[in-house]
Amino acid sequence: MNRIFKMKIIYFFRHPKIGHSIHRVFRTLVNELEKTSEINIYEMPYLGSMPNDLLNNNIYTFKKRDTKAIHHVTGHIHDVLLALFGVKTVLTIHDLVFLDNVKNPIKRCYKWLFWLYLPVKIADKVVCISNETKQNILNKIKADNLTVIHNAVDPIFTYSPKNFNEEKPIILHIGTGWNKNLNMTIEALADINCHLRIIGKLNEIQLNLLEKFKVEYSCILNLTDEEIRQEYINCDIVNFPSIYEGFGMPVIEGQQTGRVVVTSKIEPIVEVAGNAAAFVTPNNIISLKEAYIEIIKNPIYRENLVKDGLKNAKRFSIKNISKQYVELYQNLIKE
Incomplete structure (x- = not known):
């Protein structure tokens, strides 16, 4: 039982200069899972999403593969799934703004292929952070490996009562x-x-x-x-x-x-x-x-x-959300 629960998980994050929002969301989960699992974290060396960036980030990701680990791509850098073919993988998709807001048909086709279609097909499990995101994906491609797990609220946010300022809120x-x-x-x-x-x-x-x-x-x-x-x-x-x-x-x-x-x-x-x-x-x-x-x-x-x-x-407590992720990872190990 302990051998099943003691998991090795590798988290892949986008380059930190792109933004820390995804890091911040997953930090809470990682802190909780570190209590029982072996965790490694890697950040992409390249910021962009064009072919040269895709190639270099995939080379970096391929070098970090571990056949004994679960590889979790935490969002935005969906295209690095190309380097994780053949190992246990989880992809989190936060939204499809990268497609919904693209007007140029060539860029839209490129992102549909490398950011959505291929990553979803390669990943063993795709975590959508809302039912809306899941449905949006299904409206664009067929997939049977999608599941919904919400983001966890960071435990630093606690109830702090305050008298409401009716004069000037x-x-x-x-x-x-x-x-x-x-x-x-x-x-x-x-x-x-x-x-x-x-x-x-x-x-x-x-x-x-x-x-x-x-x-x-x-x-x-x-x-x-x-x-x-x-x-x-x-x-x-x-x-x-x-x-x-x-x-x-x-x-x-x-x-x-x-x-x-x-x-x-x-x-x-x-x-x-x-x-x-x-x-x-x-x-x-x-x-x-x-x-x-x-x-x-x-x-x-x-x-x-x-x-x-x-x-x-x-x-959205971390206890509730981490439990869902542990079940997801353990089921993936058993497959």
């Missing part, structure tokens, strides 16, 4: 990319007395909107995990009205902290948030504004959202 907005819907948020907050706390780099359009609609704000970036945790504790509302997401970690991080979460009524966010968030139509300014006003003026509504959010966040 702090609204925490995480991310300034095209999908985070900051522009619409700014316009919806016009004439609402609040402080908008933004994590991320602002562009010129966003700066102009903040000035135009006279929204009080502050902005910060390059935070440590502890500093991010403190931002959740300091705020009154977590704002996450995205127009596209593969999962939506700020939703459960906010719920676990004990904060009201405003987020979009789109998948997979509805799947993640449960019935424990103030849902909005992300492209509708009135919907956003009404949600903020209702939260600020209605304490019973706020209390119920916080209570339900804490219950919902339990689904």
Whole structure:
């Protein structure tokens, strides 16, 4: 029994300069599995996704193969599965934004082949972080090796009660990319007395909107995990009205902290948030504004959202999620 449980797992990550979001999601899982398994972690030496990068990253990956290990490609670098043919493999796919947002037909065909079709066919198991991602894959290719395991909420996020500031609530907005819907948020907050706390780099359009609609704000970036945790504790509302997401970690991080979460009524966010968030139509300014006003003026509504959010966040505990991964790995060893 101990021989089965004492697994060797090799995790492959994209180059850290591309971003730390995937590292951050898996760090929680790795820390838990290290208690019972032998873990090795490798990061890709090349950043890009063009043929030369693909070749060099695959050579690097091939050199790290171990016939006695499970090889888990954690996301983004799906193409390195080409170097893992013949060994036990798991691929995590977070979303298909790499296809959904590509207009050039040649690039789209290239990414469909090397980032989706071949990796999914080679992998023994493909983990989708939401049912929405799974369905999106199935809409594009046939596959019978897909399973859904959600991301785990980092244990550093714990319930931290706070008296809600009805006079001037702090609204925490995480991310300034095209999908985070900051522009619409700014316009919806016009004439609402609040402080908008933004994590991320602002562009010129966003700066102009903040000035135009006279929204009080502050902005910060390059935070440590502890500093991010403190931002959740300091705020009154977590704002996450995205127009596209593969999962939506700020939703459960906010719920676990004990904060009201405003987020979009789109998948997979509805799947993640449960019935424990103030849902909005992300492209509708009135919907956003009404949600903020209702939260600020209605304490019973706020209390119920916080209570339900804490219950919902339990689904994403590291104990629960790591158990699902252990079962996945052990079943793969037995095959």
